Amino acid sequence: MSENPSGGYRDAKGRQRPESRRHGAGKRTATRPADRRRGGDPARKVAWQVIRAVADGAYANLELPKALRTAELHGRDAGFATELTYGAIRMRGLYDAIIEFAAGRPVSQIDPPVLDTLRIGAHQILNMRVPAHAAASETVALAREVNGAGASGFVNAVLRRITERTREEWIAEVTAGRDRIDALAVEHSHPAWVVRALRGALRAGGITDDAELDTALVKLLEADNAPPAVSLVARPGLATVAELVEAGAEASTLSPVGATLPGGDPADIPAVRQTRAAVQDEGSQLVALALAAADATGTDAEEWLDLCAGPGGKAALLATLAAQQDSVLFVNEVSEHRTDLIRRTLSAAIDSGIEVMVGTGDGRELGAEEPDTYDKVLVDAPCTGLGALRRRPEARWRRTPADVTTLTRLQGELLGSALDAAKPGGLVAYVTCSPHVAETAEIVRAAVEDRDDVTVEDARPLFRDAAGEQVADLGDGPTVQLWPHVHNTDAMFFALLRKKIR
Template sequence: MPAPDQHRQPRRPQGGGPRGGQRSRQKPSDRAKHAEPARFAAYTLLRAVDEGAYANLEFPSILRRHRLDARDAAFATELAFGTLRMQGFYDAVIVQAAGRPTAKIDAGVLDVLRLGAHQLLGMRVPSHAAADQTVGLARTVSGAGASGFVNAVMRRVSERTREEWLELVVPEGGSTAALATEYSHPEWVVSALRGALLGHGRATAETVDGELRALLESDNTPAKVSLVARPGLASVDELVEAGATASETSPLGAVLDHGDPGAVPAIRERRAAVQDEGSQLLAVALATAPVTAEVPARWLDLCAGPGGKSGVLGALALEAGADLVAVEVSEHRAQLVRTTLEPITARAAATGRRVEVRTADGREVGVTEPAAYGRVLVDAPCTGLGALRRRPEARWRRQPGDLAQLGPLQRDLLRSALDAVAPGGLVGYATCSPHPAETTFVVRDVLKKRDDIEVVDARDLFRDASGEVLHDLGDGPEVQLWPHVHGTDAMFFTLLRKKA
């Protein structure tokens, strides 16, 4: 983050500035004595994320512990997740307002300031309420000594509008650094997404700037709650009757505009699930692609945890008269898969089929079970750069070095899958990242050393709820989805067939 002297120093606007009339004049000692529960819940999540927690997994339990009603829970969610998304921009503002780098601010106090900045610059919270409650939160979590500092910084932040702060802290010239600050992404991620847009043919040198801005903006727009009806266990109509709206993108999907997904009976009973529509589409694509020879009626999910895609693939396998084997190297994640698949496992037993979850290394399956499967899904571990709108903290947690660490694993898993599939069978390689180093480069490198594999054009298999081929899928043969184009995570999918 830039040091204070790297940008123009803030000047106090004449007459108190555009927000000056709303600013609270209270002394810190006169402010709220304690943190309001919704704001304290948001702070609790930020501290948990700083210690390594995943926001989407941690926050439901935080909300339950604080016993927030629906309105306060919605406020806490918007506050916490919005702060995580825009953390980079808010840190640049705080550096200017505090007159010191963020490294010189206590981590807990910094999170309090970030929450306060989001209320002032990213939410419709009156300045006096934002300042009052933020100082109260500081007093609760860090003591009276920190509240004076927080009060002073909040006062300075409130002296400018969001647009004025952008003008102040964003470097001039439209550089990568400028986009990184304006859209609150690390610089390396901005560069990587630019390269992905060009590498997948979504943009040209002339159009990439506009496409990149649209993609970065979509990362900062909260994703809708997408549901999937697992075939044979639930239907889209059932989800609609429970309050959702049928998806236009996925034939298995629905969108929940409000309310708790856990209150939907089909989700509570694991007959349906929360799942991005892009993930639904790639599972359907692998399940419906034609094979060119008789293949085993056994399907394989090679990297199954935590089980979302296994849930769809397993349900589709049963409908096609096939068994499913789900492999996961982590015992904890394997247990999550077992729990997710319980209704499918029971249905399989009742129909004479089999669903099995194994704790094993997917890299070894091709050796131990060569040519044993008719269809194989490799949902490879990746940086997750295509799901930043759903996982706002991931942009700050991932590092460029992760690409070098994940690359060998991705290639080994794909090689194992190609060995495990029978002649005439299909392998789907997928990532929730559009980065070429995790997508096309992996497939290209693995296929260099094989003459028994052909690439299948997968575009015709990605069909929306009306049965039409999804728009703007590129030149093929692979498919790259985009949040700002398709409203899904940036899922990548290549379909490979072993020659019969």
């Protein structure tokens, strides 16, 4: 009897056993009895459970902490489960191409729960410091527990086939014959349309030489696939960077209010548990700091507005910054549920006596309801999230080009409403966590063309690092584009628009 990954087992005459014609249906496995375990280890099982939940619509960054707590995983085991979860989701485009070769069938013909087990095994073999034989045997044990004995034989055969080549050899195999964009998409595990959008954004940012553009694109794709550090923000007046450093973090050189946690659970830090500090990307910190630092109408006790604030990270930072300038932040969110999340995020600020006005409403209508009201308005617009793929690995597989059309319509309406809500002389910051040109420069261009009361100001001088120096490599202006491969932040876009005084 011999292994046949594309169709179970065949006897010496080539006849297929009936029970093994579909993986998961047979009774035998290709693992020697002495190597068999009753089930997978807890870390791998947590990874599989989270990946299955993500397949059903959950978010890895929300689901994984709950699963780790339930399984009581800490330290190295928690770190292993985290890397396995994010890595298998992030790199599934490459792994699926390899699994198809190894299995001899399209991944669409593999049961999704079994496919997720194979992705977990592939990640260990190809991208982790796990010996190939251990990665295969441990994943087969996991398959026996979560997929069944029959499926474990199929998983064993496919993973053993994957171990026969190096990662580089597999990449050469699965990218052969593809054009440049499709080959990059497979190798770096991004949908091809996303690769094209990122290339277009880099070109729009001023890179015109094709060779330089391709180099930058590869660096960006690699940065998307690199596990990001945990970035913390010390909300001014509530916590300090020094307090975070004392708790084990390292002060940021990029954000004046930021720190980086080299390891451990952020919730172990008292300031984070008490919402005086929080996990927040340094790019998100910089855009809030930039708006706070901009000169608006010059009036005392300014009124600021966060037009679409959920889940509230930037609002919490803006609220503390506004309080330091004797100003008041008004917070709006369209969803009652997300409004509740914002209130929880703002709890430490509110408890400390900072005045924050929180309400629920459609941001597209607020400009008509409250025209010429606010000195500063933040439009942190809903977007594809292509700038945060390193932190939200599932986003690359959920978004489609059709989403861009729907979102750009919403983004334009929100920006128009924000400009209506701003006072003459006031400022509107348009922000997205996406570098897609259709969601960034094109939205700003359309707003300026549609109105005669708006100008775009150079935002680059507002971006200051922890030493007070202007952040480098922000683009040609007047807008700002941050990049994972340049600034080690999410790819945040920032445009500052001023409403003219008539």
